[in-house]
Amino acid sequence: MRYLLRRLGHALLLLVGVSVLTFLFTALAPGTYFDEMRMNPQIAPETVAALRAQYGLDKPLPLRYLSWLSSLLHGEMGFSFAYNSSVAPLLLVRARNTLLLTITSTLLAWMVALPLGIWSAERAGRLPDRLLSWGTALLLVIPDLALALGLLVFSVRSGWFPTGGMASVGFEALSPFNKLRDLALHMILPVMALVLSTLPLLVRHVRAAVADVLNAPFLLAALGHGIPKRTLLYRYALPAAANPLISLFGFSIGVLLSGSLLIEVVMSWPGLGPLLLEAILSRDLYVVIGGILFSTFFLVGGNLLADLLLYLADPRIRTESSAR
Amino acid sequence: MSTRRTFAKWLVALGVLHGIVVCAGFFAPYDPVEQDRKSPYLPPTRLHLVDANGHIHVRPFAYSVRLREGSFDQYEEDTTEPHPVKFFLNGARYGLLGFLPCRMHFFGAEDTRIYLLGTDAYGRDQFSRFLFGGQVSLLAGLLGAGLTLLLGLCFGAVAGYYGGWRDSVLMRFAELFLALPWLYLLFALRAFLPLVVGPLEAFFLIIAVIGAVGWARPGRLVRGVVLSAKERDFVRAARGFGASNGYLLRRHILPETSSVLLTQAAILIPQYVLAEMTLSFLGLGVPEPASSWGNLLSSLQQYSVLVSYWWMYLPALIMVPFFLGYLGLASSLQERGEAYKIEMSSLGGLT
Numbered sequence: 269m270r271y272l273l274r275r276l277g278h279a280l281l282l283l284v285g286v287s288v289l290t291f292l293f294t295a296l297a298p299g300t301y302f303d304e305m306r307m308n309p310q311i312a313p314e315t316v317a318a319l320r321a322q323y324g325l326d327k328p329l330p331l332r333y334l335s336w337l338s339s340l341l342h343g344e345m346g347f348s349f350a351y352n353s354s355v356a357p358l359l360l361v362r363a364r365n366t367l368l369l370t371i372t373s374t375l376l377a378w379m380v381a382l383p384l385g386i387w388s389a390e391r392a393g394r395l396p397d398r399l400l401s402w403g404t405a406l407l408l409v410i411p412d413l414a415l416a417l418g419l420l421v422f423s424v425r426s427g428w429f430p431t432g433g434m435a436s437v438g439f440e441a442l443s444p445f446n447k448l449r450d451l452a453l454h455m456i457l458p459v460m461a462l463v464l465s466t467l468p469l470l471v472r473h474v475r476a477a478v479a480d481v482l483n484a485p486f487l488l489a490a491l492g493h494g495i496p497k498r499t500l501l502y503r504y505a506l507p508a509a510a511n512p513l514i515s516l517f518g519f520s521i522g523v524l525l526s527g528s529l530l531i532e533v534v535m536s537w538p539g540l541g542p543l544l545l546e547a548i549l550s551r552d553l554y555v556v557i558g559g560i561l562f563s564t565f566f567l568v569g570g571n572l573l574a575d576l577l578l579y580l581a582d583p584r585i586r587t588e589s590s591a592r
Numbered sequence: 593m594s595t596r597r598t599f600a601k602w603l604v605a606l607g608v609l610h611g612i613v614v615c616a617g618f619f620a621p622y623d624p625v626e627q628d629r630k631s632p633y634l635p636p637t638r639l640h641l642v643d644a645n646g647h648i649h650v651r652p653f654a655y656s657v658r659l660r661e662g663s664f665d666q667y668e669e670d671t672t673e674p675h676p677v678k679f680f681l682n683g684a685r686y687g688l689l690g691f692l693p694c695r696m697h698f699f700g701a702e703d704t705r706i707y708l709l710g711t712d713a714y715g716r717d718q719f720s721r722f723l724f725g726g727q728v729s730l731l732a733g734l735l736g737a738g739l740t741l742l743l744g745l746c747f748g749a750v751a752g753y754y755g756g757w758r759d760s761v762l763m764r765f766a767e768l769f770l771a772l773p774w775l776y777l778l779f780a781l782r783a784f785l786p787l788v789v790g791p792l793e794a795f796f797l798i799i800a801v802i803g804a805v806g807w808a809r810p811g812r813l814v815r816g817v818v819l820s821a822k823e824r825d826f827v828r829a830a831r832g833f834g835a836s837n838g839y840l841l842r843r844h845i846l847p848e849t850s851s852v853l854l855t856q857a858a859i860l861i862p863q864y865v866l867a868e869m870t871l872s873f874l875g876l877g878v879p880e881p882a883s884s885w886g887n888l889l890s891s892l893q894q895y896s897v898l899v900s901y902w903w904m905y906l907p908a909l910i911m912v913p914f915f916l917g918y919l920g921l922a923s924s925l926q927e928r929g930e931a932y933k934i935e936m937s938s939l940g941g942l943t
Contacts, residue, residue: 285768413869431898534893545874556779
């Protein structure tokens with residue numbers, strides 16, 4: 269239990285650190301959202317100054333950080349100048365979409381990578397294994413951007429999947445089942461791009477971890493006892509290889525989050541990515557900070573989940589922390 | 593022995609590819625910013641061996657191309673006269689390696705133009721733009737990786753050698769940087785720097801941003817090496833003879849990190865080329881009319897381009913060998929320096 273509490277405290281500290289860091293970056297920023305107004309002869313300088321004062325942009329940095337913290341506690345996370353509303357509700361909708369994409373692709377990628385990696389580890393050094401490792405190397409060297417654009421070009425030319433957005437025109441009028449189907453169809457391309465971009469990394473690590481374990485004496489003994497191959501692989505070898513893979517699971521969430529930022533923009537999926545990009549271009553300060561903090565939050569959450577899984581999977585960690 | 597040979601093989605392959613990009617002016621048939629407003633979105637020029645009359649030619653040739661009647665983006669070949677592909681012919685002026693004035697191009701044709709990858713909306717040759725864009729993207733990757741390694745080396749050496757509070761402060765800071773999804777971090781840094789800048793400034797700005805983001809991982813690796821190196825007997829002996837901290841670091845400890853740094857460089861350079869591509873693709877990087885691999889692809893953000901002009905995607909495929917070369921280099925280096933365990937995550941950190 270103490271182990272988990274320590275991880276939780278660590279995660280919280282990290283979030284605070286990230287928020288301070290992003291605020292420090294803002295201090296370096298030349299210009300604000302209101303700069304364009306200042307250029308406009310129809311808006312009096314006093315108005316701009318008043319606006320700046322209204323949003324507290326004229327206050328020193330520590331004060332700004334404190335007032336942002338208090339607005340965070342009120343569930344607002346600051347104020348978006350471009351959308352003229354508080355940041356949190358804006359981000360929540362987008363974050364939901366991003367999560368939908370990342371969680372689906374994380375699960376899918378692991379569901380493919382585990383059997384594939386084990387299958388290839390079992391045949392280590394033989395032809396199928398070598399073919400697979402060439403395949404993963406090829407996927408590894410195709411840039412995410414090229415992969416996503418390639419999928420787009422392909423689907424536009426074949427017309428198989430809808431490209432762009434999250435819903436068809438007239439989505440509201442559809443029956444619940446058709447709504448789900450429409451959403452799934454729109455998710456195919458971005459999810460495919462994300463899965464393909466993380467798959468090689470996962471397969472390689474699963475293969476390495478399982479191949480490591482397969483040489484262990486206890487597995488040889490189990491084989492000698494006549495335990496079927498499949499049981500051997502999935503019930504004996506996989507749990508023994510689990511620890512590095514669980515850490516990799518936490519890491520893969522971060523990779524997918526970064527990846528989805530780009531994929532969302534390319535495939536115009538209404539997630540955090542496009543919002544963040546737009547906010548950067550218009551210097552919508554608090555939206556940028558909020559977006560980055562949200563993504564860090566997910567990442568930290570993913571790592572915490574991995575820690576929890578590790579705690580459940582490995583008795584050594586449990587006894588270690590309770591003994592202390 | 594054999595790993596050394598594969599290392600050399602990959603190095604030569606990369607050298608050839610980079611050589612082509614460095615001598616972009618020679619290998620590119622045209623000026624990358626020269627516009628041909630009469631032929632926007634021209635598909636890749638087709639090279640023939642058999643002409644319209646059924647005669648077989650030894651030398652490949654191209655037909656000149658004209659707009660089809662009543663169309664604005666459909667072209668047809670004028671099959672009256674074949675234009676053979678010529679090598680080493682004179683064309684647009686350029687500076688070889690940036691300064692040697694030169695007019696000779698590797699290939700081209702007289703009286704017609706050969707567009708290997710087609711043209712973009714302004715009728716600029718995509719192939720020439722790819723080569724010149726490669727100069728920008730690859731140099732950004734190279735310099736960015738250099739900056740990161742320099743930062744990582746400094747911080748890692750200070751943390752590892754001096755230890756104490758410096759170590760804990762720097763390593764906490766590194767954890768902070770590692771915790772953020774790095775594309776978001778890249779964006780965050782870019783977000784708070786000036787948006788509208790000239791091409792040259794933008795280039796160096798991007799290098800600074802990309803280079804500053806990634807220092808944490810090499811920093812931690814360097815710290816590990818320094819920690820173990822400073823307890824080695826020859827280092828202690830040198831210290832016993834009265835060597836100063838600076839001398840010890842410079843002469844005995846930092847050379848130990850070279851293998852780690854080399855492997856990290858092979859991993860970081862392609863990653864940073866990708867980072868530059870991503871930023872330029874999204875319009876946060878090198879601005880037009882200068883080309884980079886990122887803004888070469890950015891026209892694909894328009895749906896109409898995606899639908900009608902598929903060849904705008906070709907540059908994305910041609911850059912794959914570059915990344916393949918770096919991956920091969922990195923893995924052969926990793927095999928060679930097995931003693932220095934590379935962090936699990938570093939190979940896959942492409943995103």
